[in-house]
Amino acid sequence: MTAASFNATLALIRDTFREAFARRIFWGFFGCCTALLLFLIFILRVDVVQGALATVSIFGNSLPSTNVQNLVQQTQSVIAMVLYFAGMALSVFASAGLVSAVFEPGRIELLLSKPISRTHILLGRYAGNVLVVAANILYLVVGSWIIFGIKTGVWGAGFLVSSLCTIFVFSVLLAVIVLVGVILDSAAVAIMVTFAIMILTPILAQKNTIERLLSSEWSRYVVRVLYYVLPKTSDISIIIRHLILNQPVESWMPVWSTALFGAGVLGIGLWRFNKRSF
Amino acid sequence: MSGFAIETEGLTRVFRNRWANTELRAVDNVSLQVPEGCTFGLLGANGAGKTTFVKMLLSSVHPTSGSARIFGRDSREAAARRPVGYLPENHRFPTYMTGWSMLDFYGALSGMDSATRRRKIPELLSTVGLDERAWNIRLGKYSKGMLQRVGLGQAMIHAPRLLVLDEPSDGVDPVGRKQIRDVLQGLEQQGVTVFLNSHLLAEVELFCRDVAIIQKGKLSLTGSVKELTSSGGYRVTACDVPEQLIPELAAQSKSHRVEHGLLDLLFTTREQANKAVDLLRASQCEIESLAATRSTLEEVFIRTVSEKQGG
Numbered sequence: 001m002t003a004a005s006f007n008a009t010l011a012l013i014r015d016t017f018r019e020a021f022a023r024r025i026f027w028g029f030f031g032c033c034t035a036l037l038l039f040l041i042f043i044l045r046v047d048v049v050q051g052a053l054a055t056v057s058i059f060g061n062s063l064p065s066t067n068v069q070n071l072v073q074q075t076q077s078v079i080a081m082v083l084y085f086a087g088m089a090l091s092v093f094a095s096a097g098l099v100s101a102v103f104e105p106g107r108i109e110l111l112l113s114k115p116i117s118r119t120h121i122l123l124g125r126y127a128g129n130v131l132v133v134a135a136n137i138l139y140l141v142v143g144s145w146i147i148f149g150i151k152t153g154v155w156g157a158g159f160l161v162s163s164l165c166t167i168f169v170f171s172v173l174l175a176v177i178v179l180v181g182v183i184l185d186s187a188a189v190a191i192m193v194t195f196a197i198m199i200l201t202p203i204l205a206q207k208n209t210i211e212r213l214l215s216s217e218w219s220r221y222v223v224r225v226l227y228y229v230l231p232k233t234s235d236i237s238i239i240i241r242h243l244i245l246n247q248p249v250e251s252w253m254p255v256w257s258t259a260l261f262g263a264g265v266l267g268i269g270l271w272r273f274n275k276r277s278f
Numbered sequence: 279m280s281g282f283a284i285e286t287e288g289l290t291r292v293f294r295n296r297w298a299n300t301e302l303r304a305v306d307n308v309s310l311q312v313p314e315g316c317t318f319g320l321l322g323a324n325g326a327g328k329t330t331f332v333k334m335l336l337s338s339v340h341p342t343s344g345s346a347r348i349f350g351r352d353s354r355e356a357a358a359r360r361p362v363g364y365l366p367e368n369h370r371f372p373t374y375m376t377g378w379s380m381l382d383f384y385g386a387l388s389g390m391d392s393a394t395r396r397r398k399i400p401e402l403l404s405t406v407g408l409d410e411r412a413w414n415i416r417l418g419k420y421s422k423g424m425l426q427r428v429g430l431g432q433a434m435i436h437a438p439r440l441l442v443l444d445e446p447s448d449g450v451d452p453v454g455r456k457q458i459r460d461v462l463q464g465l466e467q468q469g470v471t472v473f474l475n476s477h478l479l480a481e482v483e484l485f486c487r488d489v490a491i492i493q494k495g496k497l498s499l500t501g502s503v504k505e506l507t508s509s510g511g512y513r514v515t516a517c518d519v520p521e522q523l524i525p526e527l528a529a530q531s532k533s534h535r536v537e538h539g540l541l542d543l544l545f546t547t548r549e550q551a552n553k554a555v556d557l558l559r560a561s562q563c564e565i566e567s568l569a570a571t572r573s574t575l576e577e578v579f580i581r582t583v584s585e586k587q588g589g
Binding site for chain 2: 003004007008010011012014015018019021022101104105106107108109110111112113114115116117120275277278
């Protein structure tokens, strides 16, 4: 990568951050994360007894003593799941506008007139968008990980790894937003399609049960194809939970097949963007 | 080096509507050459295909057929656009940016390093006449004229050799227009090629050396402004013209008028004017004045467009 190309990439990423900050939804997300961190700092009190048992008090009310490692892991897993589902939905909602804004008439022509390739423009924007969401997720996860670590002395890496999985799944869903945005120029449709995938994939994750209920072979085949082709957000949420609870992960297939889906969708989005006239 | 800043060959863009089974040839087989260092105006009525032509030049619209070259390089190559600065019509600059950050952003996309950008931005914002107090105000608060100025600034940030400007003085007050014209004239003196797409024919006439008129996607006329506007004719004014001579002179002229004892005749060619002078002098008439008249660019434009519409 030449210096000019690197400068352009940095500019595209910085511009995405600037636009994200101009949209209040990201400040809302940031505010929620900060509120949760403040809650963990000031409200949640954990007294570690003999290094293994802990007494937890919330708003001054003590809960029964419990294993400290277990307590931290369970709490982190709850935070990770909230972040994974609610945070992801919020991120998708906020990012759809960020992607389609680039294709606005009067803005895209100027971008395309610059001496950088269309692939570079779209990937720069995509990377910027992933980094914006990653910054928010890491802020919450690393922040709460440090707070838990200081308060309890439990420093498991599973929670940190889980945040990378969340960012990874978001980057795959963002590829869908990019593709729909490039084809239809519509943030609303991009949100709808992405949410449809987010709703459909947990259902498809129950493919064994569904297949038993279906009578025809072709419909079972359709379910199987959809399951393997679409991202496996539900299966990855289970992997995240296993990582946090230090349990072995049975199969990494959901991760790599989701990565393949993301790469394929992003590839089609880039191809379409390169072919399109504005 | 081809010697041309812009070179198109058979450039065509057809928009097809598969549902309605219709097609529109927005730009039809346009071959145009704009020499380096030239100030060039592209004229045309609304929907004539000017903007599509410019968009094809800058690769935001893919041509159906034909090719476009910028300084000899295929315009589809990203590197071909490095020496180009562009100000689009109906631009929508991101409102969250400030004047400063906008120039910084587009400068970086044009391949400039940050030290050069920091040095050039204040210089350029001053050049385009943007008040220093506005530099760090969001573009959402800018007036149309201020947006045009900052837009021109972003087009010039990387010292381009070719400036493509779509309606650059749109929304700018007369003083601002003069300022923009002065900036462009300064660039012209530095050898920058300026390609102007404007509805303001008087402005094009004042600034451009060459023009092309595009009509229904096709190139109708190209030439230098001087040549195109010099074909207005020749005006001969004489006094003491005998009554019996007037019909003969009027028959040869394009138009004539008698006022306050003066006969005013307008001829299409120099030969016709000379013949009339000979005739008038032979009849002992006094020649009051003799001058070549010029058409305005607007007259040339309207004439060209009307001729094409007439068939």
